[in-house]
Amino acid sequence: MLSRSLNNLQQNPLYHGFYMEKRGPQINHLSFADDIIIFTSGRKHSLNLIMQTLATYERTSGQLINKAKSHFMLHPNAFRTSCDRIKRATGFHKKDAPFTYLGCPISTGRHRIIYFSELINKIVNRITGWQSKLLSYGGKATLIKHVLQSIPIHILSATAPPSTVLKQIQGILADFFWGWRNDKKKYHWTSWKNLSFPYDEGGIGVRLMSDVCRAFQFKQWWTFRTKNTLWGNFLKAKYYQRSNPISKKWDTGESQNWKLMMRNKHKVEKLIQWNLKSGSCSFWWDNWLGVGPLAYFTTASNRFNNDKVSDFIENGQWNMSKMVQLAPQNHIHSILSTQLQLQQDKPDQAVWNLNTNGLFSVTSAWNSIREKREKTKINTYTWQKHIPFKCSFLLWRAIRGKLPTNEKLSRFGVKPGECHCCYSPGPDTIEHIFNGGNFAKKVWKYFADSLGIQTDYLPFRHMIMRWWSSNYNNEAHQLLLQALPIFIYWNLWKNRCAAKYGGKQSNMARVKHLVILDSFKLMQTVFPYIPWPLGWNKLCTLSEKCIHHIRITTVQWHTPPDSWVKLNTDGSALKDLGNIGAGGILKDQKGDIIFAFSVPLGQGTHNQAEVEAAVFGLAWCVQLNHGNVILEVDSQLLVDWFMNKTAIPWTLSAQMQKLRHLVTQLNQVKCIHTFREANSVADALSKHSHKIPNPQMYFNTKQLPKLAAAFFQQDLTGMASFRRKKLKRIKEPP
Incomplete structure (x- = not known):
């Protein structure tokens, strides 16, 4: 009610509000819960109208305004007479900047x-x-x-x-x-x-808080560029009514927040790409081609025009003459290669290219900003999910030499003394305490012998990596091998500190027992359904002999019903080279081949290969006038995208749009999922695509590659395959 009454003041000819750009939103208040900020001029009539509106609200709602907590703010150079006039009209007291609104300090100029x-x-x-x-x-x-x-x-x-x-x-x-x-x-x-x-x-x-702060600044620019908000419309009217924000520069006198946005815009714009729908985005300044703003590749004055992409399109095709005349010469080929599938009723869509769904996230922005270091195996294995942080952090400190041994404390005036762990004392160093001393060697040998690990003297980094690189039989055995070095380090350090500071004598039996106890508790926590023994040798033996649950199911290819054909497709990707390929086969009601294909696709992802295979196969179905098609694939993701059950990655949106367009040209299309064992012909054809330079079509079984032909005969005879799946849950040996 109060908000509407304040908005209605804009229609009163006697009311003069706070000056704002005429082309932008005329805002006279902001409100949240019981806090409200009113923007107005200091004219007497305007103040009286506002106070009358507030009084009407008090009488109607029964809620009173607390004038003792209310205040007004003026420009620092405002006349004192203006201040006195506002005090008399409102009954509020004057307050200088800054003030806190919704927990955020509001001020003018630079933040202090x-x-x-x-x-x-x-x-x-x-x-x-x-x-x-x-x-x-x-x-x-x-x-x-x-x-x-x-x-x-x-x-x-x-x-x-x-x-x-x-x-x-x-x-x-x-x-x-x-x-x-x-x-x-x-x-x-x-x-x-x-x-x-x-x-x-x-x-x-x-x-780092500085990285988090910068990530939120990236979010501000993303929101400003991609969403229609009151805040964004206000900034547009104030700073760039006739131009594109990418072409603007910060000028003295403009707000500090706008200055930060101008500072970050170029880095954020590299991460924003525009998918063409109606061609409404800027031809020169929006990154719709994937190379950044085209204005950076030309010095012509026309780059400052407000040309849209749609201005370069005529009858659904690129306007070649206009393109040659105005566009940067080095990018004309890329522009003409961009396929157009315009939807006039939809605005161009901004996508955040760091996320597959195209949506902005602070985490992805932070990850692009922060300093990165090399990922190493020793860092990864130092931290295990079910091992206490304190144990892993001790190992982290030991690896980096960040523990208070006598050797390290000597920098602070502590005399370097002998260790407190060995019966024949040595230097109190990290290497001696955890690896080189007689005490540590015997502890490592005791546990290593039970697991068949060589304990030849190695620097402690190499010793740890030898444990973590050992072969394992199952997940339980792997967990024990990865956790043991951490527990050994932890209890060796506890033994050393107990001897030095706690007055206890170094005890090898106690260290062994505590390591075994920690390992026992870990295995009980992760695999609670297995009766783990507390004895070390029995614990090792059981962990080595545990086996995974394996589910075995029969899988078979089935012929389509009458008046239908079945298209099986599959995509293949080589991890090392990044090459992808597509394969597929179309069969009739009897299971006979209609056509098959192997198509190399160049560089890409596995999901891209799956979609391209389906597109290629359906395109041939359209060409051969097959009306009712069952599209059978072994990618559940493709099925979910086809059925609109999950969001389509923005990088595949164009291909999925092609797929949907092909579906409209057929009578009926069903997309179903099958296991790889029932999709073996398409799988073999997709893998064969890596061996050929050009697409190949097959129209009879004699033309098929040998492996694909063998799988085809298996499907034709109705022979079933066995699918073995190792489940995450493991069980103790029978």
Whole structure:
């Protein structure tokens, strides 16, 4: 009611609102829940009309406006008489910027650090409540990732704090992670940046706040460019009424938020591609060809025109004469190669090319922004799903030399002393404690002998990789091999610390028992339906002899019903080279061949090959006037796309559109799924496509490749195949 009444003021000739561009939206208020911001001029009549509207709302709704909590804001250079006039008319008090609206600081000019003090206090207060609790590194990492780093998300999605604020937040998180002792920060054994990588790149899965902030700035530009919003229409009217936003540059006096958008636009635009529907996108400035804005490839003045792609299309075809006259010469061939399937009633669709569904996600934007490191096997295996974070993190620190051994503490004035683990002491170094010392060697040998692993002396990195590279019989055996080095490291370190700080004597039997106990608990957690023994030798033997559940089913190709034909297609992709190919066969009601094909498709993905195979086969069905067709494929994804059960990847939208167009030219088409064993002829033909340079058609069995011909005879005789599928669940040996 109040919102409508305020909007109606725009029709009153005595009301003069806040000046806005005439071509843009005329906004006089913003509201959310019980908070409302009203934009108006300081004229007496306008103020009186607003107060009358508010008074009417109070009488009608019974809700009163709290004038003590309400305030007004003016330009810093406004006259004092204007301020006094507004005070008398409204009864509100004056307030200077910044102010907080919906948790976000609102200010003019550049953001200052003090504006975000409330955000910093929120994070500090949350941490203060946890300081009294004894938290492990794993508990702290979980709280940081899922609680503390979520607190600023609301603000980051609306505005960009100064870099100093983001660094301060990261410093607070780092202090919390490494801990405090006697009101003093503990030593940070590595920088927060080194921790801010995914597990397989050598981090612990936290994110740099600067990268998250930048990802939300990318989202702002995506929303601005692809969605019709009040905010976007306001910016358009204010900054680029007659031009394209890509061609604009930031000028002095424009807002800081617009400055950030201008700074990020070129990087974001590279990740946005426009799928042509009606040709409504900009010919020069929108990335519809996949190479970026065409305006960057020419210096002609016509690139600043508001030409649309549809202006270069005539009667559903590219206008060749106009293209040669205006388009960049180096890209004319690519433009003419772009197939047109225009839909006049639909606007061109923006797709985010980092996601297969074409939709924007902050995660994909963050992943494109952040610094990346090489993924290594040792980093991947360090972190196991069911192993406590503290154990894996200890190994992570040991690999990088980030543990407080006497050798490392000597930098802080601690005298390098002997180890506390061996009966004949050696140096207190990471290599000695975990691998080279007599105590560690005997522990490793005890467990390695049971699993048939050589224990020749190797540097500890190579020792770990030898364990993780060992052959395994099943998933349970694999888990035990991958977890044991982590548990051995953890308990060797516990033994060393208990001897040095706890007054206990180093005990090999205790270390072995704790490693076995940790392994036993892990196997019970992951495979609770198997009665694991606590004895080490029996545990090893059982893990090696466990077998997978295997489901065996009979699969058979069936002939189509009368007046129908069946088209079996399949796609093939070579992982190493990236080459793809298509194969398929059309059979009649008796199972006899009508035609078959093998088609090399060049470079691409397996899903692309599946779709192209179906398109090629249906195109021949249309050409040969087969009305009722059953399309049988072994790709459940293709069936779901055909039935509109799941979203089609944007990279395959054009091919799927071709497929649907072919369906309209046939009488009836059914798309069904079958197992690969019943699609063996098409499978053999698709693989044969990698051996031929050009497409081949076959119209009788004598022309078929040998393997495809053999599978064809199997289908013709009705012989069944056996499908063996290894299930994830494993069972103990009988």
